[in-house]
Amino acid sequence: MTGATLLAAINFHTLLFLLFAGLACGFAVAVVLADNVVRMALYLVLSLASTAGLFFLAGAEFIGAMQLMIYVGGTLVLLVFGVMLTAQAPFVSIKTSTGDRVLAGVVAASLLALLLQAAFSVDVWRRPGVGEVAPPAATPLGMALVGARVDEPAAGAPATAVRSGYLLPFEIVSIHLLVVLVGAAYLARAKRRRTPRAIEVAASVESPSESVQSTGSRAAATGTASALVSGGSR
Amino acid sequence: MNLVSASWLPPLFAAGLLGEPVSVTHYLVVGAILFTAGIVCMAIKRNALGVLMGIELVLNGANVNFVAFASPYLRGEGAVSLGLDGQVIALFVILLAAAEAAVALAITLNFYNNHSTVDIDRADDLKG
Amino acid sequence: MADFLIESIGLPEWLAWTVMAGVAAFLILNVIAGGALVFIWAERKIAARIQDRLGPTRTGGRFGWLQSLADGIKLLAKEDLMPEGADGMLFRIAPYVSFCASFCAFIALPFAFDFVGQRLNVGVFFVVAVLGLEVFGVILAGYASASKWSLFGAMREAAQVVSYEVPLGMCVVVPVMLAGTMDLVTIAEKQAGWFTSWYLFHDPFTFVIFWVYVTCAVASVNRAPFDLAEAESELVAGFHTEYSGLRWSFFFMAEYGSMFLVSALAALLFLGGWNGPIPVAQLLGLSEGTGDTAHYLVRLIGCGNLLLKATLGVLIMMWVRWTLPRLRIDQVMATCLKYCTPIAAAMFAGAMLWQLFLPGGLIPGLGRPAGEIREGWLEGPGGMTAAPAAAPNEKPNETPSKKVAQVVR
Numbered sequence: 001m002t003g004a005t006l007l008a009a010i011n012f013h014t015l016l017f018l019l020f021a022g023l024a025c026g027f028a029v030a031v032v033l034a035d036n037v038v039r040m041a042l043y044l045v046l047s048l049a050s051t052a053g054l055f056f057l058a059g060a061e062f063i064g065a066m067q068l069m070i071y072v073g074g075t076l077v078l079l080v081f082g083v084m085l086t087a088q089a090p091f092v093s094i095k096t097s098t099g100d101r102v103l104a105g106v107v108a109a110s111l112l113a114l115l116l117q118a119a120f121s122v123d124v125w126r127r128p129g130v131g132e133v134a135p136p137a138a139t140p141l142g143m144a145l146v147g148a149r150v151d152e153p154a155a156g157a158p159a160t161a162v163r164s165g166y167l168l169p170f171e172i173v174s175i176h177l178l179v180v181l182v183g184a185a186y187l188a189r190a191k192r193r194r195t196p197r198a199i200e201v202a203a204s205v206e207s208p209s210e211s212v213q214s215t216g217s218r219a220a221a222t223g224t225a226s227a228l229v230s231g232g233s234r
Numbered sequence: 235m236n237l238v239s240a241s242w243l244p245p246l247f248a249a250g251l252l253g254e255p256v257s258v259t260h261y262l263v264v265g266a267i268l269f270t271a272g273i274v275c276m277a278i279k280r281n282a283l284g285v286l287m288g289i290e291l292v293l294n295g296a297n298v299n300f301v302a303f304a305s306p307y308l309r310g311e312g313a314v315s316l317g318l319d320g321q322v323i324a325l326f327v328i329l330l331a332a333a334e335a336a337v338a339l340a341i342t343l344n345f346y347n348n349h350s351t352v353d354i355d356r357a358d359d360l361k362g
Numbered sequence: 363m364a365d366f367l368i369e370s371i372g373l374p375e376w377l378a379w380t381v382m383a384g385v386a387a388f389l390i391l392n393v394i395a396g397g398a399l400v401f402i403w404a405e406r407k408i409a410a411r412i413q414d415r416l417g418p419t420r421t422g423g424r425f426g427w428l429q430s431l432a433d434g435i436k437l438l439a440k441e442d443l444m445p446e447g448a449d450g451m452l453f454r455i456a457p458y459v460s461f462c463a464s465f466c467a468f469i470a471l472p473f474a475f476d477f478v479g480q481r482l483n484v485g486v487f488f489v490v491a492v493l494g495l496e497v498f499g500v501i502l503a504g505y506a507s508a509s510k511w512s513l514f515g516a517m518r519e520a521a522q523v524v525s526y527e528v529p530l531g532m533c534v535v536v537p538v539m540l541a542g543t544m545d546l547v548t549i550a551e552k553q554a555g556w557f558t559s560w561y562l563f564h565d566p567f568t569f570v571i572f573w574v575y576v577t578c579a580v581a582s583v584n585r586a587p588f589d590l591a592e593a594e595s596e597l598v599a600g601f602h603t604e605y606s607g608l609r610w611s612f613f614f615m616a617e618y619g620s621m622f623l624v625s626a627l628a629a630l631l632f633l634g635g636w637n638g639p640i641p642v643a644q645l646l647g648l649s650e651g652t653g654d655t656a657h658y659l660v661r662l663i664g665c666g667n668l669l670l671k672a673t674l675g676v677l678i679m680m681w682v683r684w685t686l687p688r689l690r691i692d693q694v695m696a697t698c699l700k701y702c703t704p705i706a707a708a709m710f711a712g713a714m715l716w717q718l719f720l721p722g723g724l725i726p727g728l729g730r731p732a733g734e735i736r737e738g739w740l741e742g743p744g745g746m747t748a749a750p751a752a753a754p755n756e757k758p759n760e761t762p763s764k765k766v767a768q769v770v771r
Binding site: 025081 | 333
């Protein structure tokens with residue numbers, strides 16, 4: 001087979017799939033193997049971004065963009081924020097003991113074998129996609145979220161299948177997010193209110209000569225902490 | 235047609251894997267690897283944030299499977315596709331993962347404030 | 363173009379697609395790199411004029427045209443320093459993360475009707491999402507530099523960018539709601555005609571929200587008066603304190619790239635995209651179907667239109683930068699949470715009600731409801747309406763998901 005025919009035989013979709021799949025899996029393994037928590041965060045970002053690429057390749061453009069925006073752009077920024085707040089020198093790298101690693105390797109190998117066995121076990125899944133090409137659109141997804149299904153029935157589904165909208169789950173998720181938002185705001189407020197009392201207590205316990213100095217430094221320390229926490233909660 | 239199962243290990247350049255369209259199984263393999271990596275990450279990391287990252291990986295692995303089953307492109311001959319349902323579930327997983335991460339992060343930061351460490355092996359106050 | 367390559371030159375299909383992708387990537391890369399050179403020169407001249415100076419005058423003739431090129435060569439030749447306590451790998455990789463995020467967003471940005479790297483169904487969403495990833499490069503740079511100035515800058519940037527994504531998203535949603543799609547090409551096509559059909563002049567609410575968008579866009583690309591991440595009066599140089607040479611210039615290319623990007627997005631969403639204020643092409647009868655050359659010419663003019671609008675946006679950002687003083691971090695947060703977000707929410711509700719009760723506009727006939735352009739799913743065999751639409755034919759493109767359509771056939 002000459003180079004040109006070999007190139008012509010390449011399915012570019014598959015090539016891109018292999019590229020993104022390799023990146024996603026490679027960085028996921030790197031997250032496990034890395035000890036430095038900041039590097040772990042970086043690898044996780046890259047792994048999740050590559051997964052977004054996989055979603056685009058599967059025709060789920062909205063999910064891919066959602067993954068980039070909420071997961072990578074929101075959740076992981078929050079996570080990196082947490083990493084930075086706690087990344088004091090001794091905690092940047094916490095080593096895992098060798099015994100744990102070996103045990104984890106054995107468990108991982110068996111779990112992976114099980115999952116791969118399951119993935120290859122169904123014959124229909126192994127057949128290459130028939131590529132029914134409808135231009136991907138986000139509108140049916142949006143309509144489904146407000147309770148109206150305008151998409152066609154899933155390919156190959158029985159004609160009697162029930163196709164429900166998603167208004168109720170959508171509302172539940174909205175309320176859930178609101179609760180989380182309020183909770184986060186509450187946590188940030190509680191920290192700020194406690195600050196003056198902590199200083200008071202510190203001042204009353206220590207001797208007068210020291211207290212001036214320590215109050216100053218403590219105020220600075222708690223001030224920084226509360227500023228960071230309130231920043232983080234946003 | 236059956237190249238995936240027959241020759242998974244031989245080099246990718248044997249245009250067999252490169253020449254065939256992607257099937258659902260390809261995505262399931264990726265999902266399995268992400269899932270396993272996440273489980274291991276949750277199990278062996280002693281940094282609380284590392285455990286959180288493991289959870290994210292597990293959720294992501296599950297999402298890959300949902301999207302694969304929902305995709306009209308990957309559906310094999312005679313298979314049933316999840317259609318829009320799979321995408322909606324993936325969407326909810328992403329949203330709830332965001333909420334879950336916020337709460338877990340708040341717990342971690344409180345733990346850090348009280349114990350001055352993020353090593354979860356030191357969280358043994360309730361030990362009898 | 364790929365069809366042209368296949369049919370008239372006789373290239374094999376795979377090579378034609380590769381060439382297509384290469385040309386598109388080359389063009390986009392040059393828009394960023396070349397644009398950065400021009401914008402840096404423009405920024406120096408504008409800054410100088412605003413401060414009553416001359417700015418660069420010597421390199422390359424009277425106006426110092428070649429100043430940024432000379433600077434670039436200087437940066438290339440500079441020693442590449444890394445602080446002692448830095449995390450080497452992260453320190454090296456951070457500028458590229460920033461640059462890649464800025465570059466990736468250009469994939470989905472249409473320059474004219476067919477001039478788009480990859481026409482995405484969720485174009486707006488994709489661009490805003492990828493733009494938000496730029497913050498990772500800055501955070502990593504701040505952490506890896508092992509300097510407290512850098513870390514402070516990175517922390518500020520993270521808080522600021524994440525906060526401003528909320529009002530920015532709300533502003534972007536309004537044109538999406540009016541157009542009924544997130545496809546940037548369709549959104550811009552819907553504003554064709556006289557400038558009165560631009561979404562900026564659609565109703566009073568969109569007019570207000572455009573200015574909220576401008577504020578948030580300036581904040582989200584960290585330009586003054588919101589450049590807290592590199593506040594040089596307090597933080598030396600913020601997150602890039604420890605960077606020098608080529609890596610530093612990558613941060614700058616990313617910054618100018620995203621400035622251009624948010625300006626182009628503003629043009630596409632509110633200012634009619636590639637449609638000029640006066641529909642010259644339509645008046646001359648150069649609409650679709652009058653021959654390939656005329657067709658192409660119209661697109662080229664449209665491309666020029668968009669570039670002009672985006673460049674104007676960048677110039678306005680420079681004007682703002684050298685005119686307004688920098689805000690404090692608490693003022694930045696207050697602007698976002700106390701002003702931008704509520705105003706954007708109120709305007710969003712207002713635009714929604716306007717669309718509901720006055721869909722034709724106050725003066726009927728001025729704003730033309732562009733009903734004939736629909737998303738593809740409506741026209742399918744099972745779609746809701748069978749309206750024969752002048753919807754743009756999906757031209758197979760070079761990048762991933764279109765490949766699916768093309769390959770699996």
